[in-house]
Amino acid sequence: NAGVTQTPKFRVLKTGQSMTLLCAQDMNHEYMYWYRQDPGMGLRLIHYSVGEGTTAKGEVPDGYNVSRLKKQNFLLGLESAAPSQTSVYFCASKDRGLDDTQYFGPGTRLTVL
Amino acid sequence: AQSVTQLGSHVSVSEGALVLLRCNYSSSVPPYLFWYVQYPNQGLQLLLKYTSAATLVKGINGFEAEFKKSETSFHLTKPSAHMSDAAEYFCAVSPAGTALIFGKGTTLSVSS
Numbered sequence: 001n002a003g004v005t006q007t008p009k010f011r012v013l014k015t016g017q018s019m020t021l022l023c024a025q026d027m028n029h030e031y032m033y034w035y036r037q038d039p040g041m042g043l044r045l046i047h048y049s050v051g052e053g054t055t056a057k058g059e060v061p062d063g064y065n066v067s068r069l070k071k072q073n074f075l076l077g078l079e080s081a082a083p084s085q086t087s088v089y090f091c092a093s094k095d096r097g098l099d100d101t102q103y104f105g106p107g108t109r110l111t112v113l
Numbered sequence: 114a115q116s117v118t119q120l121g122s123h124v125s126v127s128e129g130a131l132v133l134l135r136c137n138y139s140s141s142v143p144p145y146l147f148w149y150v151q152y153p154n155q156g157l158q159l160l161l162k163y164t165s166a167a168t169l170v171k172g173i174n175g176f177e178a179e180f181k182k183s184e185t186s187f188h189l190t191k192p193s194a195h196m197s198d199a200a201e202y203f204c205a206v207s208p209a210g211t212a213l214i215f216g217k218g219t220t221l222s223v224s225s
Contacts, residue, residue: 041217048212090156092157099145099164101159103159104157
């Protein structure tokens with residue numbers, strides 16, 4: 001049981017390049033989330049999904065797209081990276097209960113030059 | 114809009130001293146409240162959560178938090194700090210049981 005895994009762990013992009021971050025969970029959770037963490041800002045929600053094939057915008061969705069084609073995977077895409085997207089990205093998942101715990105992946109550190 | 118305020122971005126204590134990390138929330142309905150801990154270069158780990166079963170919640174590593182509705186607070190405490198408690202701590206609220214709204218975090222430093 002690996003929990004929540006994220007690929008890659010580190011990445012450096014140039015402005016304008018695109019990339020996809022992959023999140024996978026093996027807990028059969030319905031809900032999945034993408035957050036970004038910036039110094040002094042806490043974690044902010046980018047997009048989330050309440051089930052396979054569904055996605056919704058969070059607090060800071062601009063510049064990102066997501067897809068949930070399979071229940072266990074949640075992809076975060078950057079179509080044209082900008083320096084403002086330099087951040088640490090965390091994926092999380094949880095079951096559908098209102099008070100269920102969110103489980104976090106180890107994070108992806110992205111630098112956009 | 115729901116929000117979480119963590120008072121003090123940085124708290125320093127001596128080993129063996131009381132740890133008190135403050136969290137206040139705004140919510141029009143009783144929320145679900147969480148404390149997470151993040152060690153350097155790691156993801157977030159759940160310390161404890163309040164789900165209305167009991168106002169005093171005990172978590173891992175000797176931490177506990179008390180839900181006070183009248184003060185809209187959910188402060189985190191530990192009677193005696195250990196060096197291994199040095200980390201960043203996040204308070205979060207889940208008003209509707211889906212997404213979490215995080216505070217900005219408090220970095221705890223523990224000196225010997």
